[in-house]
Amino acid sequence: MKGDKKITLGLVDDHTLFRRGIASLLREFDELDVLFEAANGIELQAQLKAHEKQVDIILMDISMPKMNGYESTAWIKDNFPHTKVLALSMFEDEKAIINMLKAGAVGYMLKESRPSDLLMAMNTIMEKGFYINELVTGRLLSSLQHDKQTQQTSLKITERELEFLQYCSTELTYKEIAAAMNVSPRTVDNYRESLFAKLNIKSRTGLVVYGIKNDLIKL
């Protein structure tokens, strides 16, 4: 049922031990060919450009410094449309799933998964072009159709808002954050309210949890 061609892979994850571990694990499978590893989106771009061989699937972490999983996935979709992205995340978070799928990922798996599940997912992707599991349900996919405008605008978190989001995970008050960011307290109010509206969140706590789950905040 599988093709006789090896599946060519790329790994993107900033946790070196995890990345190297997965690479070692996957190299034990004859039907897989791990072409390269990258610690973030920037490295990934270089690797993809350097390889002449077509890369079938990229296992992509979400939380990474420099260029995260969303941006990296979108970039791949634009520049290497034949390369499929399978998201690998720590968290079962609906927003993260939606965002990755919207960026162009064809599947979403947890790092708790078993190696055999991962292998099966990759085979499915090679056959059907996508992988649907209990995390990626029909409901989610249909919601993707509708929210195109909603979600697209909601995804655009600006630089200042991101900076503000970082400060939200500290014990600084908004007034102190304003001082740290060199703006008026009213302005940080705007950042907050803008993020609340975009992400459908109602409290600073919610922002922090969202930021951590989506790796916008590094602890």
Added chain:
Amino acid sequence: MKGDKKITLGLVDDHTLFRRGIASLLREFDELDVLFEAANGIELQAQLKAHEKQVDIILMDISMPKMNGYESTAWIKDNFPHTKVLALSMFEDEKAIINMLKAGAVGYMLKESRPSDLLMAMNTIMEKGFYINELVTGRLLSSLQHDKQTQQTSLKITERELEFLQYCSTELTYKEIAAAMNVSPRTVDNYRESLFAKLNIKSRTGLVVYGIKNDLIKL
């Protein structure tokens, strides 16, 4: 400089892909012998009891369901005193480091580390009995001596407080948390203030971040 005996290892991490990956990676080294893997402290206990062979080093994650890294490490120290625990964590968090060391870990490394660093750390542990790096500094170790009473009391988070801490990471207000916990709003105020005092934290945000870093809150 290394002994000619293989270092026997056990892995404890709830993320299957990471655990299996690390296992595969470490099995490539001749001087290592990975005896078993476990997804949490309970499994670890069973594995340790089942193996006659002495386990030299256990690579231990902190955040795990059922029985976390702190409890597991303390249990090993009590029941298998010759087995060393090397903590493997996602986070560079001083409190987590201190707690793991206090529980009996002989070293603390990040999952960002390179495999060669991990190997070196394990060799160091076999030679000297402990591994000190930039995360585990002399200052930290000396603070361990002093805070025995401070930390011990400060560590005692009660069941209700822990439950409350979970709710803190949601978008519920304290009043709503009180309703969810079936107590008066005043009572959750006490939980909060008690935690603030114990952990030297001043805001709900701080509680949430502390809880996540120390795996008291599961996202």
Added chain:
DNA sequence: TTTGACTACCGTAAAAATACCCTGGCAAAA
């Protein structure tokens, strides 16, 4: 039995966070 720890509760007041209204500059895109 006394002590300490945990649980649960109450009142008051100040500080912080949140919601909703608004203006204007500036740069990039249409």
Added chain:
DNA sequence: TTTTGCCAGGGTATTTTTACGGTAGTCAAA
């Protein structure tokens, strides 16, 4: 050029959070 989005700022009001002062029952350890 007009529009759009981001950035920065302002006013007002309410809700929530936080701080600080207490009391009391239970249960286990000293």
